[in-house]
Structures are given as C-alpha cells and as structure tokens.
Amino acid sequence: MKLENVLLLGVCGSPRNQGTEFAVKYALDYATKKFGFETEFWTVRGKNLKFCIHCDYCIREKKGCIHNDSIKELYPALEQAQFLLFGTPVFQGTLSAQIKAVMDRCRALVAKNPNVFMNKVGMALAVGGDRNGGQEIAIRSILDFFQQNHVICVSGGAFGANLGATLWSRDEGRLGVETDEEGLKAIKMVIKRMGTLKNALI
Numbered sequence: 001m002k003l004e005n006v007l008l009l010g011v012c013g014s015p016r017n018q019g020t021e022f023a024v025k026y027a028l029d030y031a032t033k034k035f036g037f038e039t040e041f042w043t044v045r046g047k048n049l050k051f052c053i054h055c056d057y058c059i060r061e062k063k064g065c066i067h068n069d070s071i072k073e074l075y076p077a078l079e080q081a082q083f084l085l086f087g088t089p090v091f092q093g094t095l096s097a098q099i100k101a102v103m104d105r106c107r108a109l110v111a112k113n114p115n116v117f118m119n120k121v122g123m124a125l126a127v128g129g130d131r132n133g134g135q136e137i138a139i140r141s142i143l144d145f146f147q148q149n150h151v152i153c154v155s156g157g158a159f160g161a162n163l164g165a166t167l168w169s170r171d172e173g174r175l176g177v178e179t180d181e182e183g184l185k186a187i188k189m190v191i192k193r194m195g196t197l198k199n200a201l202i
C-alpha cells in the first residue's frame, strides 16, 4: 500500500452545515496535517437519499442498489477508502436517520462484494445538543455497523475518547463544537489511533 493511496473518507450524517460537519472536517484536517492521510468528505446535506426498501434487488442482481440517487456518488469512495469516519448528530438519543439510511444502503455494496469493507478501519463521532444526550449510543450504533461488516473499529481509548469522539454543541451548532475543547481533544485522540494503524499498515 502506498502512502499517497491511504484514503480516509469522512461521511457526515447531519442535514445542516453546523457542528457535525465542522467536527468531521476538523478530524479530516487533523488527519491530513498530522498523519498524512489523503481525505475525502461526503455529506448527506442537501442530497437526494432514499431509504432502503428491502426489494432485494441488490441480493438478486449483485449490481448495486436499485435506487438511482445521491448515494451512487458515495459508493466508489466507500469501496476505495481504507479508513472510514462516520459522524452523526444525536437525534432522539441516537444517530440521525440520514446516516442510518447510508448504512442501510451499504447492503447493496456488501451484496455485490461480501468483503467490500473487510479490514478497513473505522471510527465514529457524535455531536449532541446535551452533554450526555446519547452520543455514545449513536457512536455504538455506527460501530455495530462497522463490526457487522468486518471493519476494524477504533477509538481514542480510555481517558477521553472511550468509544470514539463525543462532542457537545450546547445546541449552538458549529459555534458550540468549535468551543468544545474536550470534544476536539477526543477527535484528536481517535485520529491519532487511526494514524498509528496507518503507519502499521504501510
């Protein structure tokens, strides 16, 4: 694997350009500057993103998803990236419907190639309006998706980023996250772990 080919894909599950988008971009920027990752950013914001309708076209045909919408531009990046970062706002104590739709729609990729996510490295971040509003539950759901699809899950470890990066926007969107020093520190801790693994893989 060549250094310049190590791609970290950040997927943002917020319908707004506020705290979550800032946090995902902050993580990608840190990953580039500190660990030399090539990065790509994709957001659900403003996209035409349909739900999985369980038609099983993907299972029968093994040619991807029957829907022709914005996720078609995300699929190649998901296939190519060795490192994945999924970020979500906390809605109703868990992840956003938008990021869940992305995860469900990944069934089409897996149906085509059961090993599509095998041995990729994944992390999650979540932004809540409350300090303890469900960030860890949201992260856990993303990590479950990773685990189910053979993505190796990473966190920043104990003392700050146990399951991933949890951020508190105080319901002030981007401004809240920008000033959440502990949350930003947690992002750096997880990205550091990604960087260590990247160096071990090369």
Ligand SMILES: Cc1cc2nc3c(=O)[nH]c(=O)nc-3n(C[C@H](O)[C@H](O)[C@H](O)COP(=O)(O)O)c2cc1C
Pocket (backbone or CB within 6 Å): 014, 015, 016, 017, 018, 019, 020, 021, 089, 090, 091, 092, 093, 094, 127, 128, 129, 130, 131, 132, 133, 134, 169, 170, 171, 172, 173, 174
């Ligand atoms: C429908 C909805 C449900 C929400 N539920 C929660 C919640 O359960 N816990 C929480 O901490 N914040 C909750 N919030 C607040 C958002 O998580 C918070 O404003 C966050 O910063 C939004 O992400 P953004 O800044 O990327 O837009 C909710 C917001 C919306 C719109």
